Structures are given as C-alpha cells and as structure tokens.
Amino acid sequence: MKGMTPIVKVVARIVGGFIFIYGCYIVLYGHLSPGGGFAGGAIIAACFILSRLAFGTTASQEKSASISSSIFESTGGLLFLLIALLGLFVGGYFFINLFPSFGTPGRLVSAGSIPFSNIAIGIKVAAAILSIFVVLASTKYIFKE
Amino acid sequence: MLELIVLLIFMIAAGIVAVEIRDLLASVIALGAVGFAVAIGFIMLAAPDLAIVQIVIEVLSVVFFVAVILKTTHVDSTLGRPYKGEDVFTFVVFGLFALAFVYFGVRLLINLAPMSRELGQVASHYLTQGLTETGAVNRVTSVVLDYRALDTLGEATVLFTAVIGVLAVLRLEGRKK
Incomplete structure (x- = not known):
C-alpha cells in the first residue's frame, strides 16, 4: 500500500503523537476520571491504525506487526491474570484489591491495584484491536499472490 | 427526556436507511450515524465512560467498513430481488420473536423500578x-x-x-x- 495524499500524511504526523498521549492519559487516570483500560486502549490502537492507514505498509511490515501485536496482547492478558492471582495468593481472594488505602484518594497514586489492572487491560485492548486490523489489512497480500 | 425520544426516533430512521439504501457507502454512513447517536444518548444518561468507548469503536468500525467498500464495490446487488419460499419462514419467525420481545419488554417496564430514581441495596x-x-x-x-x-x-x-x-x-x- 502506497499510503494516502500528502495532506493526510502531514496531518497524521502532527496529530498521531497527541492521540497516543491522550490514550495513555485515559488509561493512567482511569481510577480518577471517566475512561479506563478499554477506552484508552482503543484510543491507542486508533493512533497506530491512523499512522498505518496514512503512510501505508509493506508485506514484511504487516507480518512483523502481526507478530508483535500478538505478543503484546498475550502479555496484557497474562498481566491482568497475574494481578488476579497475586490477590489470590497474597490477600486470600481472587482479584482482591491488595492495598486500597495506599495514597490519598483523588491523587494519581491511589486505589491499590486498580491502576495496574487498567494498564494491563489497556495494553491488551490496544494490541487486540491493532492485531485484528493488521490481519484484515494483510489479506490483500494473500489475494495478490 | 424529550431529546432522548427524538434521538431514539432518529436512530430507528437511520437504521432503516442503512438496511434499505442501495449504495453501500451511504449505508455505512447511516450505520455510523446510529453509533454516534448511541454515544450522544450515553452522554445524556450521564455515562461518559461508555460514551468514550462508543465513539472510538464507532470511528474504527466506520473506517474499517469504508476501507473495505473502497476496495470492493459500492452497489448492494441483493436488494430488490423477488421473495421466495424460505423468506416467508424468516418473516414468520421474526414476527413471532418481535411479538414476544415487545410483550416481555412491556411487562419488564411495568414491574421494574423506574431508572435512576431509587437505588437498590447493592448500588447504594x-x-x-x-x-x-x-x-x-x-x-x-x-x-x-x-x-x-x-x-x-x-x-x-x-x-x-x-x-x-x-x-x-x-x-x-x-x-x-
């Protein structure tokens, strides 16, 4: 794929980083403001999809992106499960919040293991949506052969 | 509440347009209108968490559909064909399901507590x-x-x-x- 017109490329170059930072903000502040892992992960995936649509990719890039997004998705899912199992082995219950009173409520460092769960879900959702997009986009190389 | 009813009527109209129109690109745009109306409805019902997810997913799915349609074809060739025997079966089954859905929905609306006026034990x-x-x-x-x-x-x-x-x-x- 050659990519789109220069107008789209310039706009994508300016806007892409801001979209990525906004997604990270939504994930990290999920326990304070509206949002969380699912919403922030979808925004991060939208940033990657924007740059891939605007600049275009080659077959080898599609293949490496498919492998790396699969690895990130499995990592996110396993991190979320690890937080749950940590609650089981340390606190006694599956998914127990280990240190809920640590930090002051309303600040970034608070709410115990909820921010870590948000980060794990954010990685997982971003990689999942991106890997679905990459697989759908790389079918054109199958039809070309 | 009136704005919400207007929004719901708009969503039904856009859904009918999305099913019945012959140009697939216009159909996808009508589908996107339904999704963004759902997001506006979430904001009206004070659920910004859901509205963020709905807007992002709607943008992504519309982009996917438009990319597919630009690569393939614009025209829906299945519209306007004559009805056959198995279509009658589909109509009857769907009509029965719709009747059952409306019946149980009305019963549920009568018996349930009104939305967001009194809190249950768990919610409080x-x-x-x-x-x-x-x-x-x-x-x-x-x-x-x-x-x-x-x-x-x-x-x-x-x-x-x-x-x-x-x-x-x-x-x-x-x-x-």
Missing part, C-alpha cells in the same frame, strides 16, 4: 462505601475493576477469543497447503 453500598473500600474516585472503575473484576476478566477473554478467531480464519501461513 457501591456509592457510599466505594471510596473507602477501593480508594478509586471514579465509582465506575471501582465497580469494574474491584467489585466485579471477574466480569472484566471474562470480557477480556471474549476479546482474546475474538482475536484468536480472526487470526485463525485469516492467517497468512497454512493457506497454500
């Missing part, structure tokens, strides 16, 4: 004790990732299964054998 516990028990200011997150975290794990598993299904159907290797 979440609202009063949520901050001290979880430390999260956003009560939606405290429910999703602390009280009901097992449901979130199931949701993540559903997404994981969907990705595995797409990867298995559309994989690059193993096609040529």
Whole structure:
C-alpha cells in the first residue's frame, strides 16, 4: 500500500503523537476520571491504525506487526491474570484489591491495584484491536499472490 | 427526556436507511450515524465512560467498513430481488420473536423500578462505601475493576477469543497447503 495524499500524511504526523498521549492519559487516570483500560486502549490502537492507514505498509511490515501485536496482547492478558492471582495468593481472594488505602484518594497514586489492572487491560485492548486490523489489512497480500 | 425520544426516533430512521439504501457507502454512513447517536444518548444518561468507548469503536468500525467498500464495490446487488419460499419462514419467525420481545419488554417496564430514581441495596453500598473500600474516585472503575473484576476478566477473554478467531480464519501461513 502506497499510503494516502500528502495532506493526510502531514496531518497524521502532527496529530498521531497527541492521540497516543491522550490514550495513555485515559488509561493512567482511569481510577480518577471517566475512561479506563478499554477506552484508552482503543484510543491507542486508533493512533497506530491512523499512522498505518496514512503512510501505508509493506508485506514484511504487516507480518512483523502481526507478530508483535500478538505478543503484546498475550502479555496484557497474562498481566491482568497475574494481578488476579497475586490477590489470590497474597490477600486470600481472587482479584482482591491488595492495598486500597495506599495514597490519598483523588491523587494519581491511589486505589491499590486498580491502576495496574487498567494498564494491563489497556495494553491488551490496544494490541487486540491493532492485531485484528493488521490481519484484515494483510489479506490483500494473500489475494495478490 | 424529550431529546432522548427524538434521538431514539432518529436512530430507528437511520437504521432503516442503512438496511434499505442501495449504495453501500451511504449505508455505512447511516450505520455510523446510529453509533454516534448511541454515544450522544450515553452522554445524556450521564455515562461518559461508555460514551468514550462508543465513539472510538464507532470511528474504527466506520473506517474499517469504508476501507473495505473502497476496495470492493459500492452497489448492494441483493436488494430488490423477488421473495421466495424460505423468506416467508424468516418473516414468520421474526414476527413471532418481535411479538414476544415487545410483550416481555412491556411487562419488564411495568414491574421494574423506574431508572435512576431509587437505588437498590447493592448500588447504594457501591456509592457510599466505594471510596473507602477501593480508594478509586471514579465509582465506575471501582465497580469494574474491584467489585466485579471477574466480569472484566471474562470480557477480556471474549476479546482474546475474538482475536484468536480472526487470526485463525485469516492467517497468512497454512493457506497454500
């Protein structure tokens, strides 16, 4: 794929980083403001999809992106499960919040293991949506052969 | 409440347009209008967490559909064909299902407590004790990732299964054998 017109490329170059930072903000502040892992992960995936649509990719890039997004998705899912199992082995219950009173409520460092769960879900959702997009986009190389 | 009813009527009209129009690009745009109307409805019902997810997913799905349509074809060739015998069966089954749906929906609306006027026992516990028990200011997150975290794990598993299904159907290797 050659990519789109220069107008789209310039706009994508300016806007892409801001979209990525906004997604990270939504994930990290999920326990304070509206949002969380699912919403922030979808925004991060939208940033990657924007740059891939605007600049275009080659077959080898599609293949490496498919492998790396699969690895990130499995990592996110396993991190979320690890937080749950940590609650089981340390606190006694599956998914127990280990240190809920640590930090002051309303600040970034608070709410115990909820921010870590948000980060794990954010990685997982971003990689999942991106890997679905990459697989759908790389079918054109199958039809070309 | 009136704005919400107007929005719902707009969504039904856009849905009918999306099904009945012959140009597939216009159909996708009507589908996107339904999705953004759902997002506006979430904002009206004071659920910004859902509205953010709905807007992003709607943008992504419309982009996917438009990319597919630009690569393939604009015209829906299945519209306007004459009805056959199996279509009658579909109409009858769908009519029965719609009647049952309306009946149980009306019964549910009569018997349930009105929305967001009185809180149940569980909801009032979440609202009063949520901050001290979880430390999260956003009560939606405290429910999703602390009280009901097992449901979130199931949701993540559903997404994981969907990705595995797409990867298995559309994989690059193993096609040529």
